[in-house]
Amino acid sequence: MIETRGLTRSFGPTQVLAGVDLSVAQGESLCVIGQSGTGKSVLLKCILGLIAPDAGQVLWQGRPLDRTTRPGFLRGFGMLFQGGALFDSLSVWQNVAFRLRQRMPDGRARAIAVDKLARVGLAPETADLMPAQLSGGMARRVGLARAIADDPAVIFFDEPTTGLDPIRARRIDDLIRGIVRETGATAITITHDMDSVRAVGDRVALLQDGRIRWQGTTEAMQDAAPMAAFLGRVPDRRQQQGAAPGAPD
Numbered sequence: 001m002i003e004t005r006g007l008t009r010s011f012g013p014t015q016v017l018a019g020v021d022l023s024v025a026q027g028e029s030l031c032v033i034g035q036s037g038t039g040k041s042v043l044l045k046c047i048l049g050l051i052a053p054d055a056g057q058v059l060w061q062g063r064p065l066d067r068t069t070r071p072g073f074l075r076g077f078g079m080l081f082q083g084g085a086l087f088d089s090l091s092v093w094q095n096v097a098f099r100l101r102q103r104m105p106d107g108r109a110r111a112i113a114v115d116k117l118a119r120v121g122l123a124p125e126t127a128d129l130m131p132a133q134l135s136g137g138m139a140r141r142v143g144l145a146r147a148i149a150d151d152p153a154v155i156f157f158d159e160p161t162t163g164l165d166p167i168r169a170r171r172i173d174d175l176i177r178g179i180v181r182e183t184g185a186t187a188i189t190i191t192h193d194m195d196s197v198r199a200v201g202d203r204v205a206l207l208q209d210g211r212i213r214w215q216g217t218t219e220a221m222q223d224a225a226p227m228a229a230f231l232g233r234v235p236d237r238r239q240q241q242g243a244a245p246g247a248p249d
């Protein structure tokens, strides 16, 4: 279980987080949504320890994350970065096996990478391609394979569908949902994409004015007033133009 208690963080005179209380149960999939610039990334970075909060705590399995406990937490987490964020100079399998190669021989790391690539629907031949040879949808799948390479207990998805057309976005959502379900991982997804929220989230938290303004199940969000106000301002992917069904990645 991951919990934040009273997280605050300012940059200069601007308070971005003003007391964020959030909890994600083991095996639960939580989506954090909010307008651009509301502090979703700052919140994620505070959880990962990349930014120190001014006040408040992040707890993992009931224990505050600090210098002693954070390394254990980080060993058990995987992350799909915004846009996939692959290392251009490494091949696909080397990207997927990036962390594995630090502690096992290349042969074994590569075999695991090929297995994870298969899980995200990519053929073994993909393993030796370079990132520049991949389409946007394939690159996102490789990013996803890297996120799950080490069988993480906690997975963060940072804007997993941004930049993809609706059809490819839906496929990534389906993969995320399937992977989270079958691995039992705890998932936190930051997104603007309400179709993604419906597809991958058990629960939703709306970050607004530095606080969690509303949280509840994805089913309940349609009827919640703060969510209705927020949803009124966010375009729905189904209303946007996209690729034809069946289009390849």
Ligand SMILES: Nc1ncnc2c1ncn2[C@@H]1O[C@H](COP(=O)(O)OP(=O)(O)OP(=O)(O)O)[C@@H](O)[C@H]1O
Pocket (backbone or CB within 6 Å): 011, 016, 034, 035, 036, 037, 038, 039, 040, 041, 042, 043
């Ligand atoms: N290192 C930093 N130094 C100064 N200001 C920062 C820093 N990191 C974030 N901010 C500010 O904090 C605010 C929240 O940024 P953040 O990136 O968390 O927003 P977001 O909700 O993730 O936005 P988006 O949805 O557009 O990615 C912004 O005003 C941003 O300029």
